[in-house]
Amino acid sequence: MDLNDKYESGFVEVETRNGHAHNPDITSLFRRPVGYRIKERDAVDGRARKDRHGDDKKQQLAINFLQNTAPNLNQPWVLYTGFLQPHPKFEALEKYYKMYYPDRVDLPIVPDGHLEELHLVNQEIRHFKRIATPIPEERIRRARAGYYGMITELDEYVGLIYDSLRNSGQLENTIFIYTSDHGETLGEHGLWYKNNLYDSACRVPLIISGPGIPKDVKVNTPVGHVDLVASILEWAELPRPKEIRGHSLTSLMRDKSGDHPGYAFCETHSEGNCTGSFMIRKGDWKYIHFTWYDDLLFNVKDDPNELINLIDNEKTNEIKSELKKILNSLLNTEEVTIHAFKRQESMLKDWAKRLSENELFDKFKSRLGDGQARSMAKLVKERYRA
Numbered sequence: 001m002d003l004n005d006k007y008e009s010g011f012v013e014v015e016t017r018n019g020h021a022h023n024p025d026i027t028s029l030f031r032r033p034v035g036y037r038i039k040e041r042d043a044v045d046g047r048a049r050k051d052r053h054g055d056d057k058k059q060q061l062a063i064n065f066l067q068n069t070a071p072n073l074n075q076p077w078v079l080y081t082g083f084l085q086p087h088p089k090f091e092a093l094e095k096y097y098k099m100y101y102p103d104r105v106d107l108p109i110v111p112d113g114h115l116e117e118l119h120l121v122n123q124e125i126r127h128f129k130r131i132a133t134p135i136p137e138e139r140i141r142r143a144r145a146g147y148y149g150m151i152t153e154l155d156e157y158v159g160l161i162y163d164s165l166r167n168s169g170q171l172e173n174t175i176f177i178y179t180s181d182h183g184e185t186l187g188e189h190g191l192w193y194k195n196n197l198y199d200s201a202c203r204v205p206l207i208i209s210g211p212g213i214p215k216d217v218k219v220n221t222p223v224g225h226v227d228l229v230a231s232i233l234e235w236a237e238l239p240r241p242k243e244i245r246g247h248s249l250t251s252l253m254r255d256k257s258g259d260h261p262g263y264a265f266c267e268t269h270s271e272g273n274c275t276g277s278f279m280i281r282k283g284d285w286k287y288i289h290f291t292w293y294d295d296l297l298f299n300v301k302d303d304p305n306e307l308i309n310l311i312d313n314e315k316t317n318e319i320k321s322e323l324k325k326i327l328n329s330l331l332n333t334e335e336v337t338i339h340a341f342k343r344q345e346s347m348l349k350d351w352a353k354r355l356s357e358n359e360l361f362d363k364f365k366s367r368l369g370d371g372q373a374r375s376m377a378k379l380v381k382e383r384y385r386a
Contacts, residue, residue: 011078011080014061015057015058015061016082023366023367024363025270025271025367026363026364026367026368027128027271027272027367027368028269028270028271028344029344029345029347029348030271030368030376031269031271031272031273031274031275031341031344032274032341033274034124034127034128034272034273034274035128035368035372035376036127036128036129036130036368036372037128037129037130037271037272037367037368038130038367038368038369038372039367039369040128040129040130040131040192040193041129041130041131041133041135043088043089043090043143043192044131044135044139044140044143044187044192045089045090045139045142045143045146046089046090046091046092046097046101046139046141046142046143046144046145046146046147046149047090047091047092047097047142047146048091048092048093048094048097048098048101048149049091049092049093049094049097050094051093052093052153053084053085053093053150053153054084055083055084055085055153055154055157056157058081058082058083058157059081059083059157059158059160059161061081062079062081062161062164063160063161063164065079066079066161066164066165066168066170067164067168070168070170071168071170076236081161083154083157083158085150085151085153085154086147086150086151086154086184087150088193089146090142090143090144090145090146090147090150091146091150092145092146092147092148092149092150092152092153093149093150093153096148096149096150096152096153097145097146097149099148099149099152100144100145100148100149101141101142101145101146101149102141102145105141105144105145105148106144107137107140107141107144107187108140108144108186108187108188108189109188109305109307110187110188110189110190111307114189114190114307115189115190117309118189118190119290119293119294119296119309120293120294121273121274121275121277121290121293122189122191122196124272124273124274125191125195125196125272125273126190126191128271128272129191129192129193129272131190131191131192132190135187140187143186143187143192144186144187147184147186158178162176172211173211174210174211175208175209175210175211175213175232175235176208176209176210177206177207177208177228177232178205178206178207178208179204179205179206179207179225179228180204180205181204182194182201182202182204183199183200183201183202183203183204184200184201185198185200185201186200188200188305189306194270195268195270195271195272195273196268196273196277197266197268197277197278197279197288198306199286199300199304199306202266202268202279204225206223206228208249212235213253214253214254217253217255219249219252219253221252221257221260221262222262222263222264222281222282222283223249223252223260223264224246224264224265224266225246226244226245226246227246227247227248227249227260228246228249229244229246230244230246230247230248230249231246231248231249231250234248234250235250247259247260247261248260261326262282262283263280263281263282263326264279264280264281264282265278265279265280265281265327265330266278266279266281267279267336269337269340269341269344275290275291275292275293275337276290276291276333276334276336276337276340277289277290277291278290278291278327278331278333280323280326280327281300282322282323282326284299284300284301284302285297285298285299285300285319285323286298286299286300286306287320287323287324287327289324289327289333291333291334291337292334292337294311295311296309296311297309297310297311297313297316297319297320297323298310348380348384349384351363351380352380352381352383352384353384357377357378357381358377360373360376360377360380360381361373361374361377364376364377
Protein backbone atom coordinates (compact mmCIF):
# COMPACT_ATOMS: atom_id res chain seq x y z
CA MET A 1 0.00 0.00 0.00
CA ASP A 2 3.01 2.31 0.40
CA LEU A 3 3.72 2.72 -3.29
CA ASN A 4 5.90 5.61 -4.39
CA ASP A 5 3.67 7.93 -6.38
CA LYS A 6 6.66 9.10 -8.47
CA TYR A 7 7.01 5.72 -10.19
CA GLU A 8 4.68 3.72 -12.40
CA SER A 9 3.87 0.48 -10.60
CA GLY A 10 2.41 -1.30 -13.61
CA PHE A 11 -0.95 -1.89 -11.92
CA VAL A 12 -4.40 -0.47 -12.36
CA GLU A 13 -4.93 0.76 -8.80
CA VAL A 14 -8.26 0.55 -7.01
CA GLU A 15 -8.72 1.86 -3.45
CA THR A 16 -4.99 2.27 -2.85
CA ARG A 17 -3.53 5.07 -0.82
CA ASN A 18 -0.11 6.05 0.41
CA GLY A 19 -0.89 7.04 3.98
CA HIS A 20 2.77 7.53 4.87
CA ALA A 21 2.98 10.24 2.22
CA HIS A 22 0.56 12.32 4.30
CA ASN A 23 1.61 11.24 7.80
CA PRO A 24 5.16 9.91 7.39
CA ASP A 25 7.11 7.95 9.98
CA ILE A 26 9.31 10.98 10.64
CA THR A 27 10.78 9.28 13.72
CA SER A 28 13.00 7.36 11.26
CA LEU A 29 14.77 10.67 10.67
CA PHE A 30 15.69 11.06 14.34
CA ARG A 31 18.12 8.24 15.15
CA ARG A 32 21.17 10.19 16.37
CA PRO A 33 20.10 10.45 19.15
CA VAL A 34 16.91 8.42 19.12
CA GLY A 35 13.78 10.29 20.13
CA TYR A 36 10.64 8.51 21.20
CA ARG A 37 7.29 7.94 19.51
CA ILE A 38 4.61 9.34 21.73
CA LYS A 39 1.64 7.02 21.13
CA GLU A 40 3.33 3.61 20.87
CA ARG A 41 2.74 2.66 24.50
CA ASP A 42 -0.96 3.48 24.34
CA ALA A 43 -1.46 1.02 21.47
CA VAL A 44 -0.36 -1.96 23.60
CA ASP A 45 -3.92 -2.94 24.40
CA GLY A 46 -6.77 -4.73 22.67
CA ARG A 47 -10.52 -4.77 22.39
CA ALA A 48 -13.41 -6.25 20.44
CA ARG A 49 -15.16 -4.26 17.71
CA LYS A 50 -18.62 -4.66 16.23
CA ASP A 51 -17.83 -3.70 12.66
CA ARG A 52 -15.71 -5.53 10.15
CA HIS A 53 -12.26 -4.25 9.26
CA GLY A 54 -11.64 -2.23 6.09
CA ASP A 55 -9.98 -5.37 4.72
CA ASP A 56 -13.51 -6.69 4.10
CA LYS A 57 -13.92 -4.15 1.31
CA LYS A 58 -10.56 -5.18 -0.15
CA GLN A 59 -11.57 -8.83 -0.40
CA GLN A 60 -14.86 -7.76 -2.04
CA LEU A 61 -12.92 -5.74 -4.63
CA ALA A 62 -10.66 -8.74 -5.28
CA ILE A 63 -13.59 -11.10 -5.71
CA ASN A 64 -15.32 -8.65 -8.04
CA PHE A 65 -12.21 -8.66 -10.23
CA LEU A 66 -11.98 -12.45 -10.20
CA GLN A 67 -15.64 -12.94 -11.06
CA ASN A 68 -16.33 -10.10 -13.48
CA THR A 69 -13.04 -8.89 -14.99
CA ALA A 70 -10.48 -11.69 -15.08
CA PRO A 71 -12.60 -14.20 -17.09
CA ASN A 72 -12.99 -11.65 -19.89
CA LEU A 73 -9.36 -10.58 -20.21
CA ASN A 74 -8.29 -13.54 -22.38
CA GLN A 75 -4.72 -13.03 -21.24
CA PRO A 76 -2.57 -13.60 -18.14
CA TRP A 77 -3.27 -11.29 -15.22
CA VAL A 78 -1.86 -10.41 -11.81
CA LEU A 79 -3.99 -9.42 -8.84
CA TYR A 80 -2.34 -7.99 -5.73
CA THR A 81 -4.55 -7.49 -2.69
CA GLY A 82 -2.88 -5.57 0.12
CA PHE A 83 -4.55 -6.30 3.45
CA LEU A 84 -3.74 -4.21 6.51
CA GLN A 85 -4.52 -6.77 9.22
CA PRO A 86 -3.05 -7.69 11.61
CA HIS A 87 -1.82 -4.21 12.47
CA PRO A 88 -2.05 -2.00 15.55
CA LYS A 89 -4.43 -0.98 16.96
CA PHE A 90 -5.15 -4.53 18.11
CA GLU A 91 -8.91 -4.37 17.67
CA ALA A 92 -10.48 -7.63 16.51
CA LEU A 93 -13.95 -8.46 15.27
CA GLU A 94 -15.90 -9.42 18.40
CA LYS A 95 -16.54 -13.07 17.51
CA TYR A 96 -12.84 -13.61 16.79
CA TYR A 97 -11.64 -11.62 19.79
CA LYS A 98 -13.72 -13.87 22.05
CA MET A 99 -12.07 -16.94 20.55
CA TYR A 100 -8.85 -15.97 22.34
CA TYR A 101 -9.69 -13.65 25.22
CA PRO A 102 -9.45 -14.23 28.06
CA ASP A 103 -9.29 -18.03 28.32
CA ARG A 104 -6.98 -18.99 25.45
CA VAL A 105 -4.60 -16.06 25.16
CA ASP A 106 -0.99 -16.58 26.20
CA LEU A 107 1.68 -14.26 27.55
CA PRO A 108 5.03 -13.47 25.92
CA ILE A 109 8.06 -15.48 27.02
CA VAL A 110 10.37 -13.10 28.90
CA PRO A 111 12.46 -15.09 31.43
CA ASP A 112 13.74 -13.49 34.62
CA GLY A 113 16.86 -11.47 33.88
CA HIS A 114 16.33 -11.41 30.12
CA LEU A 115 15.57 -7.69 29.92
CA GLU A 116 18.71 -6.95 31.91
CA GLU A 117 20.73 -8.85 29.30
CA LEU A 118 18.87 -7.43 26.29
CA HIS A 119 21.15 -5.98 23.61
CA LEU A 120 21.70 -2.23 23.97
CA VAL A 121 20.23 -1.50 20.53
CA ASN A 122 17.02 -3.31 21.47
CA GLN A 123 16.95 -1.62 24.87
CA GLU A 124 16.98 1.69 23.00
CA ILE A 125 14.04 0.50 20.89
CA ARG A 126 12.12 -0.18 24.11
CA HIS A 127 12.70 3.42 25.18
CA PHE A 128 11.77 4.71 21.73
CA LYS A 129 8.44 2.92 21.89
CA ARG A 130 7.87 3.98 25.52
CA ILE A 131 7.45 0.37 26.63
CA ALA A 132 10.46 0.06 28.95
CA THR A 133 8.17 0.72 31.91
CA PRO A 134 6.27 -2.54 32.61
CA ILE A 135 2.88 -2.78 30.92
CA PRO A 136 0.00 -4.26 32.95
CA GLU A 137 -0.59 -7.96 32.25
CA GLU A 138 -4.26 -7.45 31.33
CA ARG A 139 -3.33 -4.97 28.59
CA ILE A 140 -0.79 -7.43 27.21
CA ARG A 141 -3.38 -10.22 27.16
CA ARG A 142 -5.94 -8.00 25.44
CA ALA A 143 -3.40 -6.87 22.85
CA ARG A 144 -2.36 -10.44 22.02
CA ALA A 145 -5.99 -11.56 21.80
CA GLY A 146 -6.72 -8.64 19.48
CA TYR A 147 -3.76 -9.59 17.28
CA TYR A 148 -4.80 -13.24 17.07
CA GLY A 149 -8.39 -12.23 16.34
CA MET A 150 -7.29 -9.96 13.51
CA ILE A 151 -5.32 -12.81 11.97
CA THR A 152 -8.41 -15.01 12.13
CA GLU A 153 -10.52 -12.37 10.40
CA LEU A 154 -7.82 -12.07 7.74
CA ASP A 155 -7.88 -15.86 7.29
CA GLU A 156 -11.57 -15.57 6.47
CA TYR A 157 -10.94 -12.99 3.73
CA VAL A 158 -8.05 -14.93 2.18
CA GLY A 159 -10.28 -18.03 2.14
CA LEU A 160 -13.07 -16.14 0.38
CA ILE A 161 -10.68 -15.05 -2.37
CA TYR A 162 -9.37 -18.59 -2.74
CA ASP A 163 -12.93 -19.95 -2.95
CA SER A 164 -13.79 -17.36 -5.58
CA LEU A 165 -10.88 -18.50 -7.73
CA ARG A 166 -12.06 -22.09 -7.43
CA ASN A 167 -15.73 -21.28 -8.08
CA SER A 168 -14.85 -19.25 -11.19
CA GLY A 169 -12.83 -22.14 -12.64
CA GLN A 170 -9.52 -20.26 -12.54
CA LEU A 171 -7.85 -21.92 -9.55
CA GLU A 172 -6.05 -24.66 -11.49
CA ASN A 173 -4.44 -22.09 -13.75
CA THR A 174 -3.47 -19.56 -11.07
CA ILE A 175 -0.45 -19.31 -8.80
CA PHE A 176 -1.74 -18.24 -5.38
CA ILE A 177 0.75 -16.60 -3.00
CA TYR A 178 0.17 -15.56 0.61
CA THR A 179 2.89 -13.60 2.40
CA SER A 180 3.45 -10.53 4.56
CA ASP A 181 5.90 -7.66 4.96
CA HIS A 182 6.85 -8.24 8.60
CA GLY A 183 5.76 -9.93 11.80
CA GLU A 184 4.92 -8.64 15.29
CA THR A 185 7.10 -9.01 18.38
CA LEU A 186 3.96 -8.91 20.56
CA GLY A 187 5.79 -8.49 23.85
CA GLU A 188 8.51 -11.10 23.26
CA HIS A 189 11.90 -9.82 24.51
CA GLY A 190 10.00 -6.94 26.07
CA LEU A 191 9.45 -5.51 22.58
CA TRP A 192 6.34 -4.64 20.57
CA TYR A 193 5.64 -4.03 16.88
CA LYS A 194 8.48 -4.42 14.35
CA ASN A 195 11.82 -2.58 13.84
CA ASN A 196 13.98 -5.45 15.14
CA LEU A 197 15.50 -8.63 13.71
CA TYR A 198 14.11 -11.24 16.07
CA ASP A 199 12.12 -13.91 14.22
CA SER A 200 8.87 -12.67 15.73
CA ALA A 201 9.31 -9.41 13.80
CA CYS A 202 11.27 -10.28 10.65
CA ARG A 203 10.06 -13.80 9.83
CA VAL A 204 6.99 -13.89 7.60
CA PRO A 205 4.62 -16.51 6.18
CA LEU A 206 5.14 -17.65 2.59
CA ILE A 207 2.60 -20.12 1.19
CA ILE A 208 2.43 -20.86 -2.54
CA SER A 209 0.14 -23.13 -4.55
CA GLY A 210 -0.71 -23.52 -8.22
CA PRO A 211 0.21 -25.28 -11.45
CA GLY A 212 3.73 -26.67 -11.35
CA ILE A 213 4.06 -26.09 -7.59
CA PRO A 214 4.66 -29.40 -5.74
CA LYS A 215 2.00 -30.19 -3.14
CA ASP A 216 2.68 -30.71 0.58
CA VAL A 217 6.29 -29.56 0.33
CA LYS A 218 7.91 -27.53 3.09
CA VAL A 219 11.12 -25.73 2.15
CA ASN A 220 13.35 -25.43 5.19
CA THR A 221 16.00 -23.29 3.48
CA PRO A 222 15.69 -19.64 4.58
CA VAL A 223 14.51 -17.52 1.67
CA GLY A 224 13.42 -13.91 1.17
CA HIS A 225 10.98 -11.84 -0.82
CA VAL A 226 13.71 -11.01 -3.29
CA ASP A 227 13.64 -14.73 -4.20
CA LEU A 228 9.90 -14.47 -4.75
CA VAL A 229 10.44 -11.82 -7.44
CA ALA A 230 12.83 -14.09 -9.33
CA SER A 231 10.40 -17.01 -8.98
CA ILE A 232 7.39 -15.13 -10.34
CA LEU A 233 9.38 -14.03 -13.39
CA GLU A 234 10.39 -17.64 -14.06
CA TRP A 235 6.86 -18.98 -13.63
CA ALA A 236 5.53 -16.30 -15.97
CA GLU A 237 8.26 -17.20 -18.49
CA LEU A 238 9.48 -13.61 -18.49
CA PRO A 239 13.11 -12.50 -18.83
CA ARG A 240 14.90 -11.82 -15.57
CA PRO A 241 16.62 -8.41 -15.41
CA LYS A 242 20.24 -8.64 -14.34
CA GLU A 243 19.50 -6.25 -11.46
CA ILE A 244 17.36 -8.88 -9.70
CA ARG A 245 19.42 -10.25 -6.81
CA GLY A 246 17.10 -13.08 -5.78
CA HIS A 247 17.06 -16.73 -6.82
CA SER A 248 14.14 -18.78 -8.04
CA LEU A 249 12.52 -21.09 -5.50
CA THR A 250 11.69 -23.75 -8.08
CA SER A 251 14.72 -25.96 -7.36
CA LEU A 252 14.19 -25.79 -3.59
CA MET A 253 10.58 -26.88 -4.08
CA ARG A 254 11.94 -29.98 -5.80
CA ASP A 255 14.42 -30.67 -3.00
CA LYS A 256 17.35 -29.41 -5.03
CA SER A 257 19.57 -26.47 -4.13
CA GLY A 258 19.84 -25.08 -7.65
CA ASP A 259 21.58 -21.71 -7.61
CA HIS A 260 20.06 -20.58 -4.31
CA PRO A 261 22.84 -19.66 -1.84
CA GLY A 262 21.02 -21.31 1.08
CA TYR A 263 20.68 -18.25 3.30
CA ALA A 264 18.45 -15.20 3.80
CA PHE A 265 19.65 -11.65 4.36
CA CYS A 266 17.82 -8.84 6.13
CA GLU A 267 18.67 -5.31 7.27
CA THR A 268 16.89 -2.45 9.01
CA HIS A 269 17.60 1.25 9.46
CA SER A 270 14.13 2.12 10.64
CA GLU A 271 12.84 4.25 13.47
CA GLY A 272 14.10 3.42 16.92
CA ASN A 273 17.28 1.79 15.61
CA CYS A 274 20.27 3.80 16.82
CA THR A 275 22.48 2.05 14.26
CA GLY A 276 22.25 -0.24 11.24
CA SER A 277 21.14 -3.81 11.93
CA PHE A 278 21.93 -6.73 9.60
CA MET A 279 21.05 -10.42 9.68
CA ILE A 280 22.16 -13.64 8.01
CA ARG A 281 20.01 -16.73 8.53
CA LYS A 282 21.46 -20.05 7.34
CA GLY A 283 20.29 -23.47 8.42
CA ASP A 284 19.73 -23.53 12.16
CA TRP A 285 21.85 -20.43 12.71
CA LYS A 286 21.04 -16.74 12.85
CA TYR A 287 23.67 -14.01 13.03
CA ILE A 288 22.74 -10.39 13.77
CA HIS A 289 25.31 -7.64 13.30
CA PHE A 290 24.92 -4.14 14.72
CA THR A 291 27.25 -1.49 13.29
CA TRP A 292 29.62 -0.31 16.06
CA TYR A 293 27.97 -2.59 18.67
CA ASP A 294 28.30 -6.21 19.83
CA ASP A 295 26.70 -8.94 17.71
CA LEU A 296 24.19 -11.71 18.42
CA LEU A 297 24.21 -15.40 17.42
CA PHE A 298 21.37 -17.85 17.94
CA ASN A 299 20.76 -21.49 17.17
CA VAL A 300 17.07 -21.23 16.32
CA LYS A 301 16.54 -24.99 16.34
CA ASP A 302 17.72 -25.45 19.93
CA ASP A 303 16.61 -21.97 20.99
CA PRO A 304 13.56 -20.97 18.90
CA ASN A 305 12.75 -18.04 21.22
CA GLU A 306 16.23 -16.54 20.66
CA LEU A 307 17.04 -16.19 24.33
CA ILE A 308 20.60 -17.61 24.42
CA ASN A 309 23.25 -15.47 22.71
CA LEU A 310 26.14 -17.72 21.60
CA ILE A 311 28.32 -15.01 20.06
CA ASP A 312 31.07 -15.46 22.69
CA ASN A 313 30.88 -19.25 22.83
CA GLU A 314 34.13 -20.70 21.46
CA LYS A 315 32.27 -23.73 20.13
CA THR A 316 30.49 -21.47 17.62
CA ASN A 317 33.64 -19.89 16.15
CA GLU A 318 33.38 -21.78 12.87
CA ILE A 319 29.75 -20.96 12.11
CA LYS A 320 30.24 -17.41 13.36
CA SER A 321 33.15 -16.92 10.96
CA GLU A 322 31.13 -18.39 8.07
CA LEU A 323 28.12 -16.12 8.63
CA LYS A 324 30.30 -13.02 9.05
CA LYS A 325 32.04 -13.86 5.79
CA ILE A 326 28.69 -14.17 3.99
CA LEU A 327 27.52 -10.82 5.34
CA ASN A 328 30.76 -9.05 4.40
CA SER A 329 30.57 -10.50 0.90
CA LEU A 330 27.22 -8.80 0.38
CA LEU A 331 27.97 -5.28 1.60
CA ASN A 332 30.09 -3.04 3.75
CA THR A 333 27.84 -2.67 6.78
CA GLU A 334 29.48 0.51 8.08
CA GLU A 335 29.23 2.25 4.71
CA VAL A 336 25.57 1.27 4.38
CA THR A 337 24.81 2.47 7.91
CA ILE A 338 26.46 5.83 7.28
CA HIS A 339 24.64 6.14 3.94
CA ALA A 340 21.30 5.54 5.67
CA PHE A 341 22.02 8.24 8.25
CA LYS A 342 23.03 10.67 5.51
CA ARG A 343 19.94 9.91 3.44
CA GLN A 344 17.68 10.51 6.43
CA GLU A 345 19.56 13.69 7.28
CA SER A 346 19.14 14.97 3.73
CA MET A 347 15.36 14.66 4.09
CA LEU A 348 15.45 16.77 7.24
CA LYS A 349 17.63 19.33 5.50
CA ASP A 350 15.21 19.52 2.59
CA TRP A 351 12.25 20.04 4.93
CA ALA A 352 14.16 22.71 6.84
CA LYS A 353 14.65 24.66 3.64
CA ARG A 354 11.04 24.38 2.52
CA LEU A 355 9.09 24.59 5.78
CA SER A 356 8.84 27.10 8.59
CA GLU A 357 9.37 26.13 12.22
CA ASN A 358 5.62 25.95 12.79
CA GLU A 359 5.12 23.83 9.66
CA LEU A 360 7.81 21.43 10.87
CA PHE A 361 6.11 21.32 14.26
CA ASP A 362 2.81 20.38 12.61
CA LYS A 363 4.52 17.62 10.61
CA PHE A 364 6.30 16.21 13.66
CA LYS A 365 3.72 16.44 16.43
CA SER A 366 1.51 13.43 15.62
CA ARG A 367 4.53 11.11 15.93
CA LEU A 368 6.64 12.95 18.50
CA GLY A 369 4.16 14.79 20.69
CA ASP A 370 4.12 18.53 21.27
CA GLY A 371 7.25 18.82 23.42
CA GLN A 372 9.58 16.78 21.22
CA ALA A 373 8.07 18.23 18.05
CA ARG A 374 8.71 21.82 19.11
CA SER A 375 12.23 20.99 20.27
CA MET A 376 13.05 19.11 17.05
CA ALA A 377 11.54 21.81 14.84
CA LYS A 378 13.73 24.44 16.49
CA LEU A 379 16.79 22.18 16.33
CA VAL A 380 16.32 21.35 12.64
CA LYS A 381 15.84 25.00 11.65
CA GLU A 382 18.88 26.07 13.67
CA ARG A 383 21.08 23.23 12.48
CA TYR A 384 20.52 23.93 8.82
CA ARG A 385 20.23 27.71 9.30
CA ALA A 386 17.13 27.80 7.15
